[in-house]
Amino acid sequence: METIRTINPIQLHLLEMFRYSESEQMMSDLKEVLADFYAKQVQQEADRLWEKGDLNGEAIEKILNEHWRTPYNTAR
Numbered sequence: 001m002e003t004i005r006t007i008n009p010i011q012l013h014l015l016e017m018f019r020y021s022e023s024e025q026m027m028s029d030l031k032e033v034l035a036d037f038y039a040k041q042v043q044q045e046a047d048r049l050w051e052k053g054d055l056n057g058e059a060i061e062k063i064l065n066e067h068w069r070t071p072y073n074t075a076r
Contacts, residue, residue, distance in 0.1 A: 007015070021027050049055035 018027075018030070021030060046055060
């Protein structure tokens with residue numbers, strides 16, 4: 001069964017805004033603004049978790065040492 005996805009209000013607004021982008025430079029500038037926005041959101045959440053005690057030096061060290069790659073299937 002196929003899932004039907006809809007565009008949320010933020011996506012719709014961004015699509016409407018991108019309609020006015022007339023150059024690669026404008027697109028690049030908008031991408032930078034969005035990247036800065038999301039970087040700020042991530043930093044605020046990290047700060048919140050740090051203040052709450054859910055994030056600390058030990059948790060960060062664990063994340064840094066985590067193996068994220070998908071394991072290879074060696075049973076061939």
